[in-house]
Amino acid sequence: GAGVSQSPSNKVTEKGKDVELRCDPISGHTALYWYRQSLGQGLEFLIYFQGNSAPDKSGLPSDRFSAERTGGSVSTLTIQRTQQEDSAVYLCASSFSGGGTNYNEQFFGPGTRLTVL
């Protein structure tokens, strides 16, 4: 079946512009995550959606970042007034659920490489 897809695969933008990154999770997965990987760093948690619950936005680095998940499926990560330090690979992942006694594998998309000039 189809995996997690993300678009665009690459985005180059000018400082100060807004960008939208899209994630299509695996059908049936209730949990959706956004991560960011800056050069030479590990994946940094940004935001978590689980079903209809309020999202955990604790990883968003500033109020310029926001995300929504419509209809429990597709998610959009929006970065307003982009800065050069926002340049990174943004990865989306989905799973059957987040916590619990077992580990539900997070399936990752290929990422969107964002470059802010």
Add this chain to the structure above:
Amino acid sequence: DQQVKQNSPSLSVQEGRISILNCDYTNSMFDYFLWYKKYPAEGPTFLISISSIKDKNEDGRFTVFLNKSAKHLSLHIVPSQPGDSAVYFCAARADYKLSFGAGTTVTVRA
């Protein structure tokens, strides 16, 4: 505040030999530990996990060892194959959040 650390950014190993990747963590609340593998231009893919109540989990050529007292885990790959050349991320779960290390790039030499 990096809760998961991979102190070796790279590892080179000869085909057929063992690869040992190491990872240290600080948060005693982590309940699962994972290894993910990543090829260029692709997202990470899950490799193997271990519950905090276990000390070893084996899956084919891959074995993960957990030493809770030392807050240390390792991944053993034996025998190493050319297709194993990739970046390996150690990760740990607290509730639903994963914390990742910076990754170790493994190169398997023919």
